[in-house]
Structure formats: C-alpha cells, structure tokens
Amino acid sequence: MKPNPENINEREERLRKLTGSSPDAGFGVPDGYFENFETRVLSQILGEEDKEVKIEGLNNGTPFGVPDGYFESLSERIVAGIQKQEENVGVELMELAGNELAFGVPPNYFEQSQAEIMAKVNALSGKAEPQRIIRPIQRYYRAAAMAAMVVFAFSLGFYTNAPEKPSNYANIPVVKPDFNKLSTEELEAALKQEDVSDEMLALFSGQGEVSEAKAKQMIHPKHLETKASLAQKEDLERYILEHLDETQLIEEF
Amino acid sequence: MLEPEDEILLKEFKVESTRSRAFEQILKKYQRRVYWHIRKMVIDHDDADDVTQNTFIKVWGGLDNFREDSKLFTWMYRIATNEALTFINKKKANLYTDWDTVEYSLAETITHDPYFNGDNIQMKLQQAILTLPDKQRLVFNMKYFENMKYEQMSEITGTSVGALKASYHHAVKKVEKFFGIG
Numbered sequence: 001m002k003p004n005p006e007n008i009n010e011r012e013e014r015l016r017k018l019t020g021s022s023p024d025a026g027f028g029v030p031d032g033y034f035e036n037f038e039t040r041v042l043s044q045i046l047g048e049e050d051k052e053v054k055i056e057g058l059n060n061g062t063p064f065g066v067p068d069g070y071f072e073s074l075s076e077r078i079v080a081g082i083q084k085q086e087e088n089v090g091v092e093l094m095e096l097a098g099n100e101l102a103f104g105v106p107p108n109y110f111e112q113s114q115a116e117i118m119a120k121v122n123a124l125s126g127k128a129e130p131q132r133i134i135r136p137i138q139r140y141y142r143a144a145a146m147a148a149m150v151v152f153a154f155s156l157g158f159y160t161n162a163p164e165k166p167s168n169y170a171n172i173p174v175v176k177p178d179f180n181k182l183s184t185e186e187l188e189a190a191l192k193q194e195d196v197s198d199e200m201l202a203l204f205s206g207q208g209e210v211s212e213a214k215a216k217q218m219i220h221p222k223h224l225e226t227k228a229s230l231a232q233k234e235d236l237e238r239y240i241l242e243h244l245d246e247t248q249l250i251e252e253f
Numbered sequence: 254m255l256e257p258e259d260e261i262l263l264k265e266f267k268v269e270s271t272r273s274r275a276f277e278q279i280l281k282k283y284q285r286r287v288y289w290h291i292r293k294m295v296i297d298h299d300d301a302d303d304v305t306q307n308t309f310i311k312v313w314g315g316l317d318n319f320r321e322d323s324k325l326f327t328w329m330y331r332i333a334t335n336e337a338l339t340f341i342n343k344k345k346a347n348l349y350t351d352w353d354t355v356e357y358s359l360a361e362t363i364t365h366d367p368y369f370n371g372d373n374i375q376m377k378l379q380q381a382i383l384t385l386p387d388k389q390r391l392v393f394n395m396k397y398f399e400n401m402k403y404e405q406m407s408e409i410t411g412t413s414v415g416a417l418k419a420s421y422h423h424a425v426k427k428v429e430k431f432f433g434i435g
Contacts, residue, residue, distance in 0.1 A: 086418060090397055090425040092434055097378040099398050102371025103292055109302075110288070114280055117306055121276060121313040 258282075259325040266316055276313060283326060284309070287333045293394040294337040294387075296359045296379075298368050304340050308333045323408055330409045334391060341387055356383050381431035385424050392417055393424040 255263070262282075265275035287308055292301035311332050319328055360380045363369050371379070382390055391410065395401040403414045410417070 089422050093378075093425060093429050093432065094397070096432060096434065097374045099400075100375070101289065101293065101398055102369055102375040102379075103289075103298075103366070104368035104370050105288075105298060106368065109298075110284055113288075113302060113305065114277070114284060117280060117284075117309045118273070118277055120306065120310055122273060124310065124313065125273075 255321050255325060260321075263316070263319070263321070263325070276316075279312070279325070280309060283329055286326070287329055290330060290333050290394070290399075291337045293398065294334075294391060295340055296366075296383075297362045298366070300340065300344075304333070304336050308336045311336070324405075327405060327408045334409055338387060338391070359383050377432070378428070381428040384431065385427060388412075389420050389424045389427075392420045393428070396421045397425075 259279075262275045262278055265271040266279070284305070288301060288305045291304045291308065292298065295301050295304055308329070312329055315332070319325070360383055363376060363379050369376070369379075382393060385393060388410070392406065395406050395409075396403075403417050406412075406417050407414050412420075
C-alpha cells in the first residue's frame with residue numbers, strides 16, 4: 001500500500017526509521033539532572049530575590065524597595081487613613097462653632113404637646129374628642145394682640161379727649177377712656193368696621209387657630225396702620241406688655 | 254432589630270386594652286428626638302410642632318404595619334424626615350417662588366425666634382446650614398449635631414453610605430466656606 005503523503009504520523013515514523021533518532025535527538029544530560037530540576041529552579045529564583053531585597057534594597061529588578069511587611073499591612077493602613085479623614089470632616093468647624101443646638105422651646109412644651117397628640121390619636125380611635133389646648137406661646141401673642149388692639153383703639157380716638165373726630169372715622173362710636181365701660185364685644189364691633197383681619201380678631205378673642213408666625217406678623221406695629229405714630233404705638237405696646245399680664249388685660253376689658 | 258423595650262411596647266400596642274398606654278410610652282420615649290430632628294429642618298417652632306404632631310399621628314396609624322425589621326426609632330425618623338421635607342416643599346410651593354426667598358425667610362425666622370438661644374456664631378452656623386440643599390442639610394444635621402452613624406442614616410434616608418459620606422463632606426465644605434475656613 002502506497003503511503004499517504006498527507007498523514008503526518010506516517011511521515012514521522014518513516015523519518016525515525018531513516019535516521020534512527022530517539023526523542024532526545026541524540027543530546028544527553030548529566031545524570032540525575034531532571035530529578036531535582038524543579039527544586040533548583042525555585043531556589044534559584046527565590047534565593048536571588050531575597051538576596052536582592054536584603055542586600056541591595058531592590059525588589060523584582062526595580063531600583064525601588066519597600067520596608068519589610070509593607071504590603072501585608074497596606075490595606076489596613078489605607079482603611080484607617082480613610083476613617084481618620086472622615087472623622088476629621090467638620091472638626092475645624094466644630095471647634096469654631098460647636099455642635100450644640102441653640103434652639104429652645106416654650107416652657108412645658110413637650111408635656112403639653114404630648115397631651116395634644118394623645119388627644120388627637122384618641123379622637124382618631126374614637127375614644128375622645130380632640131381637646132383645644134392653649135399653649136403658652138399662644139397666650140403670649142394673645143396678650144400682645146390685646147395690647148396692639150388697645151393701641152389701635154387709642155389711635156382711633158376711643159381713649160382720647162379730643163373734641164373733634166376725623167372724618168374717615170365718622171361712623172365709629174367714640175367712648176370715654178374708661179376701661180370698665182368698654183366690653184370686648186363693643187371693641188370687636190368697632191374694630192370690625194376698620195381694617196382688622198379675622199385672624200387678628202381670632203387671636204384677640206382666642207377663638208380659632210393662628211400660627212405663631214402669623215401672630216408675630218399681625219402684632220407688629222407696621223401692620224397696624226393707624227393715626228398714631230409707630231414709635232408711640234411701640235412704646236405703648238411695650239408698656240402694656242410689661243405692666244399687664246393676660247389676666248389683667250382681660251379684666252381691664 | 255428591635256430594642257427589647259420597644260418590642261414589649263409594640264406587643265402592648267397591638268392589644269386594644271393597652272394600646273393607648275403603649276403609644277403614650279412610645280411618645281414619651283421618642284418625642285424629643287423626633288421634635289429636634291424636625292426642628293432643625295423646618296426651623297420655626299410652630300412649624301416643628303405641627304410636623305411633629307403629624308408625624309406621631311402617622312406613627313399611630315402605621316404601627317400596626319410596622320415590619321419590625323428595623324429599629325422603631327429609625328422607622329419613626331424616616332416618617333419624620335418625609336414629613337419635614339414634604340412640609341418644606343409645600344411651603345416653597347405655596348409661599349415662595351424660589352429657594353433664595355425661602356432661605357431668607359428661614360434665616361429671618363431664626364433672627365426673630367424668641368426660642369433661639371445661640372450666640373452670633375451659632376446664628377451664623379444656622380444661616381450657613383440654610384444655604385445647603387434640603388437633603389444635604391438633612392445629612393449635615395444628622396451627622397454634625399447628632400453624630401449619627403452613616404449606616405443608620407442610610408436606613409432613614411434610603412441613600413447609600415458612600416453617597417451620604419460624600420454629601421456630608423460637601424456640606425461641611427460649603428459651611429466652612431461660609432465661615433471662611435477650610
């Protein structure tokens with residue numbers, strides 16, 4: 001049978017028969033060369049590296065070296081560095097401004113607020129009707145509103161002895177400066193003829209809800225446009241607030 | 254994980270006869286922390302009072318469905334945070350046209366707040382904080398004033414720890430810049 005020239009195995013076999021060569025192609029090695037080959041190569045590699053690092057401070061053929069154990073603790077040191085950096089964020093600011101919160105609350109606020117919330121949730125669960133609780137802050141602004149009203153009333157001529165009435169206030173009844181004779185209803189009725197908002201009346205009478213911000217805005221003299229000068233009104237308001245508490249104001253009315 | 258005391262309170266809350274008493278205890282325990290968290294965001298006491306009350310009413314309504322896979326406090330903080338942010342957004346939408354005006358208004362509130370006891374530096378600090386975007390302000394408040402852990406902040410805000418750290422870092426830089434330091 002004619003050999004197939006494309007069969008590589010057959011071609012190799014024919015060549016070996018022709019040359020009589022073995023797999024070592026005629027070359028030889030010293031006895032025992034392959035027995036400890038691996039050990040010798042490894043010791044050569046490791047031995048050389050150790051030698052370089054220890055003696056010359058070189059690593060892996062580069063001219064740079066690192067201290068012993070450098071890479072073992074590297075990740076820990078990086079994490080610690082990040083943590084320290086995070087801890088330092090805001091430290092300078094804290095040293096300057098502190099981190100104490102300077103806000104306050106009205107006296108007994110938390111106790112009263114707790115009662116309010118419980119009243120609301122009990123109402124939600126059908127246990128009780130929500131109760132209207134007057135907070136100290138509201139009481140303060142109510143008193144302030146009363147003071148503002150008194151100032152307002154002064155400016156309208158309620159408490160003046162001036163004989164003449166301004167034409168634009170012609171329909172407002174003028175009363176003598178006698179607190180005892182002036183009822184809250186009379187004052188309310190008179191003020192309703194002027195530009196006094198329902199919110200002011202609500203604050204004054206204690207009926208309805210008015211926020212602290214709104215109350216502040218309303219009792220500010222600039223929002224009470226009357227004949228009296230702002231300075232006079234401020235002085236009078238201050239005097240009333242300093243000398244009369246809410247109970248007295250109510251009694252005066 | 255629930256604290257043992259909270260676990261007992263929650264069990265009592267689920268029983269009709271002890272429900273109200275248990276809620277009162279929860280209220281006593283957490284009211285102040287929730288209030289201060291909200292107050293720092295909305296600044297004004299009356300607003301903080303309203304938002305705190307709404308928060309606890311929502312807590313009352315949601316306690317039955319509380320899954321107990323987070324701390325009760327964290328869960329309440331989350332509600333309080335949402336309530337505070339919603340309140341601020343409503344305020345912006347209803348009263349003001351842009352953030353500068355809201356910022357100015359809140360800074361003015363601090364200036365005239367009868368319940369602000371701070372000195373000039375603390376006043377300036379609050380004004381600086383008001384220049385931050387809402388969520389950055391939230392992160393700054395929780396970290397700077399409460400020293401809260403980022404992991405807990407992450408549970409409350411639903412933001413990753415990395416993002417919170419970056420947010421705090423940026424916030425501090427801005428506030429420091431306001432003070433001319435850093």
